[in-house]
Amino acid sequence: MSSVDLQSLAESLVDAARRAGADQADALSASGQSISIDMRGGALEHADRAEGVEIGLRVLIGGRQASVSASSHSPAAIAEMAERAVAMAREAPVDDNLGLADPDQLARHRDAAGLQIADDRPDPTPDHLQDLALRAEAAARDMPGISQVESANASFSRRFLWLAASNGFSGGYGRTTHAISTVAITGEGLGMERDYAGESRVWAEDLPAPEDIGRLAAERTLARAGSRKPPTGAFPILYDRRVASSLIGHLLSAVNGSAVARGASWLRKDLGQPVLPEGFDLTEDPLRPRYPSSRPFDAEGLPTRARKIVEGGVLQGWTLDLATARKLGMDSTASAARGLSSAPSPTNSNVILTPGTATPEDLIAKMGTGLIVTSMLGASINGTTGDYSRGAAGFWVEGGRIAYPVNECTIAGNLRDMLMTIEAADDALPWRGIEAGSILVRGMTVAGA
16 A cells, blocks of 8 residues: 555544544554565475555543554544544543644654665565575574574565644654574473574665574574573673663663653652763664664654763653653653554664673673573563562673573562663674663672572
8 A cells, every 4th residue: 555545544534533523633554564484494384474454543532532443444444433432532531641742843754764764675575585594594404513493584574654643743654674583403302402593674785694694593502502500699690782682671661751650660760860880871863774663753743853861871861752741741752652553652762872892701701700691581570669580591601701501590680789780891783772782780699500
């Protein structure tokens, strides 16, 4: 479906909502197509292709709101959606902070020109994606010690969305994603270990070669052979760059306006206070060209911009949409995101942590004895207190050197204390939603053998 058709759909939804009795309304229309190929043992294991058009409508009446979505977009379906949404809104609780942006707040640029977030080359064919997956699988399988390749996947998606609102906003843009991933296995039975590698990009030309991804999956898997539990005690922990972003993600969750407005954030009283060591900045830039979460405007039509969440270690502000900003007596940071059937909520786009000057090897040597975490599973995070506990696997370090791989352990601490002790390495990778290198954290608890 063309952008003109999506624009017409979104604007028709808004018009229908106003006719049905809504005070204000905004609507999303989205078209998408995707294809995914999985190879195993040199043969096609699974192929999936999907395409469709979906629409979503939010209506507001006297401080009440409701959201609905549908895959049917006939005139009759649109009229029925609007009537249903208005009926739902009239039964919703009142929140005087709800409401669309004022017209003078809206973005002037209504497309993504210059951001390069949609590959303008022809879409890859299924045969091409199958070839990429085969090459990744072969590279992993050919590494001595790999017993099997669990899966090798190549995928592509192209999506276009349009946002229209009764305050006069109407704009849209497209986005593409190319991805390759591989999961490899070594050993058998109880001695089996697996690991993976995967990369995604907006532009196909920015992807690593599939052979590089397959070999990396194999190398990571082979390094895990012979894993055992680590000792129990208090040790420094190095979050490998594969998982360091999760630590920063917990900080971002704590400065999210939704949590702060509910009083459910362990940082709710720390605006203007140190939350990272001196010298660390945490910057958000939704306008980075070719980055997967870049966007010219947010889900409420406000212009996005770069900003410092943390500067010099000091917390500068919350991440806000219009409703949470009004609750807190502040201005929106143009951070709203929404699904087709949900109201806007704050989120982040392209976050960068100040890199360190040390290499990961320097930090490992500095640890002496401790744990390198390369993967995690499960989580028990108390958003109000910052108490933190997660299952982990990685490598045990003794004498400043990797001694052996470990699994089946738990790491625990308090996020406030953890983040105030961090040291960052210089190995951050580009193209990530959170760009952070390996991070060393002092004084955590490891529960192993």
